[in-house]
Amino acid sequence: xxxxxxxxxxxxxxxxxxxxxxxTYSVSGNPYLFWYVxxxxxGLQFLLKYxxxxxxxxxxxxxxxxxxxxxxxFHLKKPSALVSDSALYFCAVRGPGAGSYQLTFGKGTKxxxxx
Amino acid sequence: xxxxxQSPKYLFRKEGQNVTLSCExxxxxxxxYWYRQDPGQGLRLIYYSxxxxxxxxxxxxxxxxxxxxxxxxxxxxxxxAQKNPTAFYLCASSIEGERGYTFGSGxxxxxx
Numbered sequence: 001x002x003x004x005x006x007x008x009x010x011x012x013x014x015x016x017x018x019x020x021x022x023x024t025y026s027v028s029g030n031p032y033l034f035w036y037v038x039x040x041x042x043g044l045q046f047l048l049k050y051x052x053x054x055x056x057x058x059x060x061x062x063x064x065x066x067x068x069x070x071x072x073x074f075h076l077k078k079p080s081a082l083v084s085d086s087a088l089y090f091c092a093v094r095g096p097g098a099g100s101y102q103l104t105f106g107k108g109t110k111x112x113x114x115x
Numbered sequence: 116x117x118x119x120x121q122s123p124k125y126l127f128r129k130e131g132q133n134v135t136l137s138c139e140x141x142x143x144x145x146x147x148y149w150y151r152q153d154p155g156q157g158l159r160l161i162y163y164s165x166x167x168x169x170x171x172x173x174x175x176x177x178x179x180x181x182x183x184x185x186x187x188x189x190x191x192x193x194x195x196a197q198k199n200p201t202a203f204y205l206c207a208s209s210i211e212g213e214r215g216y217t218f219g220s221g222x223x224x225x226x227x
Binding site: 009032034036041042043044045046049090092094101102103105106107108 | 119121145146148155156157158163165203205207209210211215216217218219220221223
C-alpha cells in the first residue's frame with residue numbers, strides 16, 4: 001500500500017523568507033510524486049511532479065521540490081514567499097507500473113505567508 | 116481547452132432529499148474520481164471508476180452512489196442515507212502512467 005505524510009498541519013512564514021512544506025511517502029518501487037495547491041473554494045491545481053531524473057524539480061509560480069530517495073521525502077520549497085502563496089498544499093504519490101492510476105494524497109498543509 | 120466541469124458550484128439540499136452532482140471531462144481520461152473535503156480532513160475518496168460501466172467504492176462510499184455510462188461523465192448522487200452531506204465535493208480524472216490528476220473546481224453542498 002502507498003501512503004503520504006505531511007507532518008505539519010500549518011506553516012507560517014514571513015513574506016520574502018524561504019518556505020518549506022514537508023512531505024514523506026511510502027510506496028513499492030520508484031514513486032511518482034506530485035504537489036498540488038488549493039485556493040479557497042477551488043479545485044486542486046497541479047504545481048509540479050517528480051517521475052525520474054534530476055532530484056530537484058521546478059514547477060509553477062517559482063516553486064521547486066527536492067526528491068530524496070534515502071529519506072523518502074519530497075519537500076516543497078520556494079526561495080522567497082509571497083502573500084499570494086497562502087493556500088492549502090497537498091503532496092501525492094503514485095506507484096509505478098502498468099495499470100497504475102490512483103494517487104494517494106496527504107492531508108494537506110495550510111501555508112500562511114505573513115506580510 | 117480540455118478540462119473537467121463540475122456543476123453546480125453551490126447546491127442546497129433539504130434533509131431527506133437525494134441530489135446529484137455533475138462531473139464532465141473532455142480530456143479522454145479513462146479514470147474518474149469523487150472526493151469529499153471537510154475542513155482539516157484532507158481529501159477522502161468516495162468512489163472511482165477506471166472504465167465505463169465499472170466503478171469501485173472508496174473509503175467513504177456509504178450514502179453515495181455513482182454511474183459511469185459514458186467515458187466523459189461520472190455523476191455522484193448524495194442520497195438521504197448520507198447523514199452529514201455538507202461538504203466540498205471534488206471530481207478528478209486521470210490516465211494511466213506518469214501524469215497526475217486533473218481536478219474540477221468543486222461543488223459545495225449544504226444541507227438546509
